[in-house]
Amino acid sequence: MKTTIYLIRHGLTAANKEDVFAGRTEEPLHPDGAAQLAEVGERLAGCGISRIFSGPLTRTRQSALIIGELLAVPVEAEEALTEIYIPHWDGLSKAAIRTRFGPEYPTWLENPAGFCLPGCETIAAVQKRAVAFLDALFLAYPGQNLLVVSHLIVVRALFLHALGRSLADFREIKVANGQVATIVRDNLGGIAVEL
Numbered sequence: 001m002k003t004t005i006y007l008i009r010h011g012l013t014a015a016n017k018e019d020v021f022a023g024r025t026e027e028p029l030h031p032d033g034a035a036q037l038a039e040v041g042e043r044l045a046g047c048g049i050s051r052i053f054s055g056p057l058t059r060t061r062q063s064a065l066i067i068g069e070l071l072a073v074p075v076e077a078e079e080a081l082t083e084i085y086i087p088h089w090d091g092l093s094k095a096a097i098r099t100r101f102g103p104e105y106p107t108w109l110e111n112p113a114g115f116c117l118p119g120c121e122t123i124a125a126v127q128k129r130a131v132a133f134l135d136a137l138f139l140a141y142p143g144q145n146l147l148v149v150s151h152l153i154v155v156r157a158l159f160l161h162a163l164g165r166s167l168a169d170f171r172e173i174k175v176a177n178g179q180v181a182t183i184v185r186d187n188l189g190g191i192a193v194e195l
Helices: 012-017 031-043 058-071 095-100 104-110 121-141 152-163 166-171
Strands: 002-009 049-054 076-077 146-151 182-188 191-192
Touching: 002 152, 012 095, 031 058, 049 058, 058 076, 058 146, 104 182, 121 146, 121 152, 121 166, 146 152, 146 191, 152 182, 152 191
Parallel strands: 002 146, 049 076, 049 146
Antiparallel strands: 002 182, 182 191
């Protein structure tokens, strides 16, 4: 028996287009992002998805609700799937972050696994909460097909864990807005990943 989790990064936002760190702001989908997710929903129509889970922020909830409406499947918002917490960056362009906060952004780019600021979340912490949530889904819904909608950082962290790779490889995982990937677990605990 196999349990399949379809994992999607939320649709395109204005912040994605403008190189802004949206963080935990309530950034909505751009109209192009809404169109992306409608196409994703059509592609997933025959996959037998029984439940949809999303992060609580507007862009992930909107993404999940577009698909949920197309598939007639309920959507549940889950805090474990929310974006990383780096509050003083929220809503700033990446250029502004560099200007205001000196070496923080270059460190984030060059050594994301080692990135650690007081009062902020690390990628390891994001991975821990997201993996715990996915593990709970695998236990609670054996043999079902589920959909999870989250953020780039969360999705990357989940795939690194599923692939048995280090967080040092964080930048090597490429995930586009609206991209569909899968994590499949069999009843013996075997994992198959498709990016």
